[in-house]
Amino acid sequence: MRTASGWFKTEREGERLRVIAGGSWETGALAELDGGLRRLAGEPVRIAAIDLSAVDSMDTAGAWVLYRTRRDLRARGVAAEFEGVDRSFADLLARVEEGDVEQTLVRDRLHPVIALIAHIGEVSLAAFHECASLLSFLGVTVITLGRSIVRPRRIRFTSLVSHIEQVGLTAIPIVGLLSFLIGVVIAYQGAEQLRQFGAQVFTVNLLGNSMLREMAILMTAIVVAGRSGSAFTAQIGTMQVNEEVDAMRTMGLDPIEVLVLPRVLALVIALPLLTVLADLTGLAGGALATVLVVDISLAQFMERLNNAVPLAAFWVGIVKAPVFGFLIAMVGCREGLMVVGSAESVGRHTTKSVVLSIFLVIVADALFSIFFLYIGV
């Protein structure tokens, strides 16, 4: 079906230009023809005829380059006409002419320096708005939480329990395993360093305090942010794309109450529990490493732990857990509700939710540290 590819030749007599085109003027053949035609449009002539009688086939792109040649010639005041146009080609040329409207295909580009400054401005403003909207979401959540506490019947217990299972129970293996390994690493590394001072026995102090105060809760929070915070965003975001959240609103259901609160409460309850688990497995991992590396028995380890680590260290870790859980769940849910339009948006917000919640968890942890230092715990 493909005939010889397109060609054209030109004949010039003084101020008259004659272009004879032939063959197949289809998209695939235009790469070679286009440049020649563009040069042609610049020929210093007054009258031009474009003879199409030898053209076998033409598609829109082919019609376009021919039409454009005539248009550009005319724009320079040349009397340009087509000749020998087949009827079906005439339709196509007319159609192409209709389609010749000014279109902006790329968004306007600014000067790079200005674009950079504008970008910095936009990002700063966005960060500011982000903080503001996070705070307002926090407010709405707390108000709804308060309302639910006053009237506990409004809490969706089925949903709450199911979320506690999803974020708590099913996270037990991964949280337990990871903190066990962290315990092993801290004890082993600590023992190596302390050996140089002949103070290997202080490994237990190091392990107990760092595990209970910081490592267990941070590890748990980060795993849960990656595991459950992202899941919250994806779940609510998908509902947002399906307009389920809008449907909920029209039925008089408050998405904060139905979607956000059970998730927030679930994490506030589950994260401390997971932290206790992480404390235990972390210490177990540490104990294993200590017993193997440092020359003490398990009983000595326990006794030393009991003397060296105050109970406050445990509470310092645990008290942070509900706050972190609240932050993770709130960010996850809010990002989910921010989803607009397409599935792509779900992906973007899920990533953002994980990054933001881990960031907030670590910032909050730093604030807690300063606070505890101040009150001397």
Added chain:
Amino acid sequence: MAEPPVIRVQGLSTKFGSQVIHHGLDLEVRRGEIFCVVGGAGSGKSVLMRTIIGLIRPAAGKVEIFGEDRAGNDDSGRQRLEMRWGVLFQDGALFSSLTVAENVQVPLKEHTDLAPELIQEIVSLKIAMVGLPPDACTKYPSELSGGMRKRAGLARALALDPEILFLDEPTAGLDPIGAAGFDSLIMSLRQTLGLTVFMVTHDLDSLHAISDRIAVLVDKAVVIGTIDTLSRESHAWIHDYFHGPRARAAAPR
């Protein structure tokens, strides 16, 4: 001269697991016609289209396009074939991370060695031809309405000037004016570009307005005819389809 059919489907059977969708289905689409496929929900209209364009492998039977067997083609042959048709999916299936103009550019950049300048011109032309406003070019698919997404999808399907256009429910979800506009757009494209159109539709108005022949999917096979011959068909479903209250409303008086 009897021209060979553009699409020839012979003895086609498709199955999902043990569920048989089509059994021994035959059809031919001639050059330059608008061929519509109708059928009840779940009768396998979209599956038929997806089988013809090769997204689903048939359990048995042969699909020939331009006289070439799809299954027998190697990769380069398949690609050559794919450049000769355009497909419009139900919701446009635009790449969501690209603007409309960039979406239409994709096939041109991928399959031709045209200068960037000419590509821009062609993209702009196609977008104007499908009736999108100029400011739609720089928008992302999520910023467009459903009707505009379909038009943008059509512009992308037309980017390489295909010989066959596959349309999956092009007028579904459009308002009557938009749907009529889409019908007349397809008619005029067929006229000027000499397109062959294979269209899955539910829209009785479209059937009356633009179809040349119709294939009705019933009982895992097809009944093919024009709107007049199908109206006289005695099969219960077909009779109901063409004589139901909506069909009577759509029929031109």
